[in-house]
Amino acid sequence: MAAAEKILTKAEIEALLNAVFDGRIEPEKELAKTEGSVVTYDLFNSEAHKGFVPNLDIIYDSYIRYSRVTLSNRLRKSVEIKKIGARSYKFDDFLQTLPSPVCMGIFKIEPLKGAALISFDSTLVLSLVDSLLGGTGSAKVPVANRMFTSIELRLMEKIVGDVLQDLEKAWAPLYATHMNLLRMEMNPRLISIVPPEYQIVTMSLKLQIEDISGNIMFAIPYMTIDPIRDKLKAGMQFDLMAIDPQWSSRLSAEILEAPMETIVEMGNARITLRELLELVPGDTIMLDKPSSGEMLVKVEGVPKYFGIPGIRHGNKAIQISKICSNRGQ
Known part of the structure; x- marks a missing residue:
């Protein structure tokens, strides 16, 4: 019965032939669909x-x-x-x-x-x-x-x-x-x-x-x-x-133990070359900041903090008062 169901009737055969002659069906393409495509498979290099x-x-x-x-x-x-x-x-x-x-x-x-x-x-x-x-x-x-x-x-x-x-x-x-x-x-x-x-x-x-x-x-x-x-x-x-x-x-751990040079900038002064050449021990240079004011603290030459100078345990020290807010620093 299964084989008989696949047999076309005379009318179906005539309709199929007419479709082929008219170009509505291309036999080669239809066969390719049923047969499937070929895939290359290398047994040695798979x-x-x-x-x-x-x-x-x-x-x-x-x-x-x-x-x-x-x-x-x-x-x-x-x-x-x-x-x-x-x-x-x-x-x-x-x-x-x-x-x-x-x-x-x-x-x-x-x-x-x-x-x-x-x-x-x-x-x-x-x-x-x-x-x-x-x-x-x-x-x-x-x-x-x-x-x-x-x-x-x-x-x-x-x-x-x-x-x-x-x-x-x-x-x-x-x-x-x-x-x-x-x-x-x-x-x-x-x-x-x-x-x-x-x-x-x-x-x-x-x-x-x-x-x-x-x-x-x-x-x-x-x-x-x-x-x-x-x-x-x-x-x-x-x-x-x-x-x-x-x-x-x-x-x-190694980075945290790396030594860093820290400098406290007490102030600035502008002098001429003549005044520089005439300096002798005991001379005083006047700075542009009071000794009691905030001083700039630089780490490896980069401004990082401001601090107030003082003395702790007999040593000169500086107390950090705020963090330098310069952008990019």
Whole structure:
């Protein structure tokens, strides 16, 4: 019946032929509409296939700067973070690379679609937990297949919260996001943030806590990043907006300690060259201001304040009376 419905009647065929002969229908154009257009796809240079996302590594550079300070303050230990490298996987293949158990945090990058995850290896989890509880951080590796306790997961949830806050700051210059932790998980088989055949982009980081080291891995679906790929391609200018808080605080401290030359101008006098050449010790030069009046205070040659002269603890001093209101000063 379905095939019979597609057969034209004799009247419909005649009407169609008349339309073609009259030029009202062009067969080539109609066929092109049904067949669709051809899109060139390079299997070898496809960015999606390689997992190449331009300038995404700059976001992780910014994250490393923030997280180094955050984790050092949280653990009260020296923390170093280095990038290992980025790689793309099919999601199912990526899950095969994860050990079991592994500590994972599933989070949402709002307003982008989909979810992402962060994973910590077992050695790093135990070191972080031991450090949070006041230990040395040199906890032994657990026996095979031992699941993490609810207390360990709860403590790791705090660490993941810190990580997401720092990641949110790193994304801010490029795209305003809110990182929202959905849940913690230990079994990779229970994770399904995208279908198995979808591409994800990963970034591996090595975290060094004094003598203990471990790996952190971020995994973000390609479909999550795809809507903002043009912004990522735009260039590296957003990285210039990222501020290293440690460098900024050191610079501010050094600037505040910079010496400044301060001069109090008691007054002015106009004399001739002859009078200048005839000056001898003991001569008096009359100024144009009384000694009890306000005097101009200059900082590095720039007028800044007015003050009243006096004596404090046996030293000559000046009390600031008002701020100089000259524009542009």
